[in-house]
Amino acid sequence: MTSTEQKTVDPTIRHNWREAGLRYYSYNYFLRQIYGHRVQKVSIDAGFTCPNVDGTVAIGGCTFCDNRSFSPSRRLPRQTILEQIDEGIRRLKLRYKCDHFTAYFQPATNTYGDIERLRQIYFEAISHPKVVALAIGTRADCVPDEVLDLLQEVAAQTYLSVEYGMQTMHDRSLDWMNRGHHHDAMVDAMQRSRGRGFEICAHIMLGLPGESTDDMLETAREVAKLGLDTIKVHNLYAVKNTPLGEQVERGAVTLMERDDYITTLVSFLELIPESMVVERISGDAPGSYFIGPSWCLDKPGVLKALEDEFESRDTWQGRLCQNS
Numbered sequence: 001m002t003s004t005e006q007k008t009v010d011p012t013i014r015h016n017w018r019e020a021g022l023r024y025y026s027y028n029y030f031l032r033q034i035y036g037h038r039v040q041k042v043s044i045d046a047g048f049t050c051p052n053v054d055g056t057v058a059i060g061g062c063t064f065c066d067n068r069s070f071s072p073s074r075r076l077p078r079q080t081i082l083e084q085i086d087e088g089i090r091r092l093k094l095r096y097k098c099d100h101f102t103a104y105f106q107p108a109t110n111t112y113g114d115i116e117r118l119r120q121i122y123f124e125a126i127s128h129p130k131v132v133a134l135a136i137g138t139r140a141d142c143v144p145d146e147v148l149d150l151l152q153e154v155a156a157q158t159y160l161s162v163e164y165g166m167q168t169m170h171d172r173s174l175d176w177m178n179r180g181h182h183h184d185a186m187v188d189a190m191q192r193s194r195g196r197g198f199e200i201c202a203h204i205m206l207g208l209p210g211e212s213t214d215d216m217l218e219t220a221r222e223v224a225k226l227g228l229d230t231i232k233v234h235n236l237y238a239v240k241n242t243p244l245g246e247q248v249e250r251g252a253v254t255l256m257e258r259d260d261y262i263t264t265l266v267s268f269l270e271l272i273p274e275s276m277v278v279e280r281i282s283g284d285a286p287g288s289y290f291i292g293p294s295w296c297l298d299k300p301g302v303l304k305a306l307e308d309e310f311e312s313r314d315t316w317q318g319r320l321c322q323n324s
Contacts, residue, residue, distance in 0.1 A: 017274075023310035024269050024317035027230070027279040039132060040096055041104040042088035044081060046121050048108040051142065057180030064177060064205075064236065064244040066289060081124045089130060102133040102161075111138040111147045119150055126158045133159035135201075140164050140189035141181040148192055155198040161230065164189060166202040169222040170215055173208045178243075183222075190226045199229045201279065206264055207236040207256035213264055220271035224321050231276055233268065234283030235261045238291040245291050258295040258305060266309045274318035281306055 017025045031039045052058035079087065085103055092098060103125035111118065126134050134154060143151075143162075154160050164186065168174065171182040186202075193200050202223060206216050223231060235256050238248040247253040256264075265281065282302045284290065296302060310316065 018316065023307065023315075025274065025277050027277055030230075030277045035100065035132070037100060038096060038098045039100045039102055040092045040098045041102045041106075041135060042085050042092065042131075043104050043106040044084050044088070044125060045078065045107050046081065046105055046110060046113075047078065048110055048112050050109045050139065051112060052178055052180035053108075057141070058178050060178055060243070062177050062179060063247075064238070064242055066239050066242050081121055082128055085125065085128045085131065099130060100132045101128075101130050102135050102159075103128065103131045104135040104137070106135075106137050108137075109139050109142050110136045111151075112142045115146055115150060118147065122150070122154050123157075126154070131158075133161070135161040135163060137163045137165070139181070140166065140186040143189050143193065145192065148196060151198055152196040155196065160198040161201050162193065162198050163201040163203060163232070166223075167205045168208055168211065168215075169219045170208075170211065173211055173215075176209060187226070190228075194227055200227070201230040201232060202226070202228050203232045203234075204268075205234060205236050206261060206268065209253050213267070216264055217267055217271060220268040223276075224272050228276055230279050231272065232280035233265060233278065234280055235293070235296055237283055237285065237293060237296055239285045239289040240291060241289075248291055255293045257293070258302065262302070262305045262309050265306065266313065266315065269317040270315055270320040272317060273321050274316075276317075278317065 017029050020029060022029060028038075050061060053061045081103075085101070089101055092101070105121070105125070122134065122136070125131060136151070151160060151162060166183075166186050167177065167179070169183045169186075174182055190200065204219060204223065236244075238245045238253075238255065244253065248255060261282075269278065282296050282299065284296045284299070287297075290297070
C-alpha cells in the first residue's frame, strides 16, 4: 500500500462480521476487510513517562504495571524511531508472512510530552515505507486540545488509532490501581476526541480486586455509551516487581480463573455494540516477568474456550446492547 493509498482508508468503515459466521467483531477480520491482508503492530518506545510516575498526579505508576512486561520495545536498547521500526519488522517477519505494519507507540503515555517533540516522532514513524497506520497509547488525562489537534492532523495523513487506558468506569478501582484520575477524565477525553478522524480505542481490564460481575458489566454498558470504535479487553494478570505482583504472591489479591473470565467476557461482549471492533480478548507477559494466572499463557486455549462459550449460549457480541 502506498502512502497515497493509506490516506484513503476510512476509519468509519464497518463490515457485517456476522455474515462471515463470527460471534464477535475480531480485529483480524476487521484488518483483512480494510486492507485485504495481514497488518502487524511494531512496538515503538519513544522514551516517555507517565504523570502517575513522575509525580505530576501520583508516584509509582499503576499498581499492575511494568512497561517492560508488555512492550517488546522497552526490553530492547534504545534506538531511533526508524531503527526501532526496522528491527521490529525484522523480528515480526520471523513469525509472520507480512509486509505491512502499524507503528505502535506502546509503553508509557505517548501524548505526554512537548507538542513539537510529539509532532516529530509521529511523522517520523509514518514516513517509513512499510508503515500503513499509526497507533498511540495514552491516558485520558493527557490529551489537551493542542494534542488532539495534532492527532487530527496526523489522521489526515494515515490511519490513526488512539488507545486510551480506561481499564474500568469505577473510581474506587482507579484509586486502587494508582491511576491518578477518575472516570470523568475518560468521559471528557471521549467528548473532545470524537469527530476528529481517528479511531478511538479503550483498554479494559476484567477481574480487578473488589469488582463484582455486575460491576464489570456496568463498565460494558458505559463502553457502549462512549462512542468507541475499538476495544481491547483482557484479564488482570500479575508481573514481577509490581505492587500487584507482591499482593498476588502473598495472597492479598486473587486472580480470575479461566472459566469465570470467559463467562464474564462473553457477557461483557453481549453488551457492547456490534460495530465495535474487539482488538484483544486476553493478556499475558513474557515468562521472565510473569506471575499468573497461568491459563492466560495458552492463547489458543483461551480463544477456543471463548468460541465454545459463545456457541453454548448461542449468543454474539451486541445481542443485549441497546446501542447496537
